[in-house]
Each structure stands twice: as C-alpha cells, then as structure tokens.
Amino acid sequence: MSFFYDRRDFLKLAGLGGVAFASALASRSGPARAAAQAEFFFVQLSDTHWGFKAPAVNPESGTTLQRAVAAVNALPHQPDFVVFTGDLTHTTDDAKERRRRMAEFRDIAGGLHVKDVRFMPGEHDAALDRGAAYQEFFGKLNYSFDHKGIHFIVLDNVSDPAAIIGQTQLNWLAADLKQIDRHQPIVVLTHRPLFDLYPDWDWATRDGAEAIALLTPYANVTVFYGHIHQEHHHMTGAITHHAAQGLMYPLPAPGSVPKKAPLPWDAAHPFRGLGYREVEAKPGAGLAIAEQSLKA
Numbered sequence: 001m002s003f004f005y006d007r008r009d010f011l012k013l014a015g016l017g018g019v020a021f022a023s024a025l026a027s028r029s030g031p032a033r034a035a036a037q038a039e040f041f042f043v044q045l046s047d048t049h050w051g052f053k054a055p056a057v058n059p060e061s062g063t064t065l066q067r068a069v070a071a072v073n074a075l076p077h078q079p080d081f082v083v084f085t086g087d088l089t090h091t092t093d094d095a096k097e098r099r100r101r102m103a104e105f106r107d108i109a110g111g112l113h114v115k116d117v118r119f120m121p122g123e124h125d126a127a128l129d130r131g132a133a134y135q136e137f138f139g140k141l142n143y144s145f146d147h148k149g150i151h152f153i154v155l156d157n158v159s160d161p162a163a164i165i166g167q168t169q170l171n172w173l174a175a176d177l178k179q180i181d182r183h184q185p186i187v188v189l190t191h192r193p194l195f196d197l198y199p200d201w202d203w204a205t206r207d208g209a210e211a212i213a214l215l216t217p218y219a220n221v222t223v224f225y226g227h228i229h230q231e232h233h234h235m236t237g238a239i240t241h242h243a244a245q246g247l248m249y250p251l252p253a254p255g256s257v258p259k260k261a262p263l264p265w266d267a268a269h270p271f272r273g274l275g276y277r278e279v280e281a282k283p284g285a286g287l288a289i290a291e292q293s294l295k296a
Contacts, residue, residue, distance in 0.1 A: 038283065042147075042278075045082060047226050047227065048088055048105065049090040049249070050090065050108070051090040054262070058265055081117065083189055084118070086227065088121070088125050098128075102136075103137065120142075121191065127158055127160075141156035141159050153186065157205040158192060165211055185220040186218055186220060187223075188215065188221065190225045191225060193208070193228070194211055195209075197243075197254055203254060212236050216236075222241075229251040230253065230273065232254075245276070272293075275294050277291055
C-alpha cells in the first residue's frame, strides 16, 4: 500500500527507510499540467548480479532473479514498465563469460509479463570494457524517454572506469533538458548516486555535482538509483534521491564497518534486505514509493 506525504514529511523520513512514502515530484504549475499527466506505476529492480556465487552470502543465487521476475509477474496489476538500474550481471574478466551471463540475464528477464523493460548498466556490466558487451545485448548506455507526462533520463556513470559521467554525456544532458519545460516532471535513472554518499566505498559520481547543477533549475526532479544494495533517501536542494535494495545481497550502511562487504545470509530470515520498488505516479500528487521485500 502506498501513501503520499508532503515535503516536510519526506524530510522527516529521508534516510530512515520505511515501507512507503512519496517523493515531491508533484506538479506545481497548476491543474493544466496535472491534466496532461496520467496515472501509472513502474517497478525498479536493481543489482541482480547474475553470475554471482557465494553460498555464505546467498545460497539461492541461481534462482534469485527468477524469484524477482515471478514476484513482479504476480502483482495484481501489471506495471507500465520495469526498469533495471544496473549491475545486471556480476563482473568477470573473461569476456566470453561476461557475454554468456548477459545472455542468460536477458533470457530470464524476458520472462516478465511486461514487455516494456528498460535497462542501464552498472560498473559490473560495463567498467571493464567501457560498455561494449552491454551495448551488444541491451543497447544505449544513456538515453531519455517520455511516459504519460513524465520525462525520464537514463544516465551512465559506470562505463568510464573513473566513475564519471563525462563531458560528452553532460553536454547531451544539457541539450536534452533544454527541450523540457522548467516545471515538467523529470525522473533520472542511474546506477551510482549522483551525490557524494560515501566516496571511500565508491558510492559517489566524481562529476555528479555537474549533473545536479544542470537539473537544479527544474522544479520537479527525482533520482532513482542502485549500487549501494539498500534503501536510502537523500535531498540535494529540492531534488530527491532514492536508492533501491539489491536483489542478490545487501551491503552495510555507509561507513558502518571498516570494509565494505556483502552481508552474510541469515537462514532464519532468508532474503532479508533483498527486494524491489514500486513507484506510482498520480497527476498533481507526486510519486508514491513502496518498497517490497523478496519473499522466501
């Protein structure tokens, strides 16, 4: 179940987690703009890490992706689309194995009843070959699209091993934004956080501040990302940033332990910390975000 909160409620909840709350992506330019939008919802899946094997971390690694696909297929109402926010596969130095994992991931994801499925790379998919294999299977590294009154922008901050967006893509972003009204609702989809969440753990984008600066003049911007394998909420000015849980293994809270490492499997609570996100858009109201746990 989803609930809508105003900005003050969001500020109280940000960073504390929770089952459901709303981002402030409401239409603030009146009924006319709200009328141009239509109600819908989409599902965010992240960090599936297909090919990962470590029984102490996830003894169900060979079926976790299929379990997530089945959970989405079992929803009482199907989403308009599904988006995977990176690290579709687990990294490997073997180029042939990398492509085999991507082919297997593609085939399993193809089992989704929803056929509008959007992809973007994570560093595990793209950093070793600058996205060459990824593009063979899933297409462009960055792109934009419109859906029922919301402008979606997919940013690639992983294919450059320096963990940057890069000037060429920043120029593309600036040109894309110039076509958008300042009150047009915008959703940015990316893998790494655009802000400095915890740079020591690679939880940052080195030139992310430049992307945020380009987005700041726009009244209604929400960012959904993955990479950190846990729910997290943050604001940069009026822009809200929401990290999703991963589907293969959870990671510790930023800076909570000396070294970042997957949390061990809890046999008493299988799939704890693993899940996906439903995002519902209602004209003039905002985005309702509902976190769903993967079930045993």
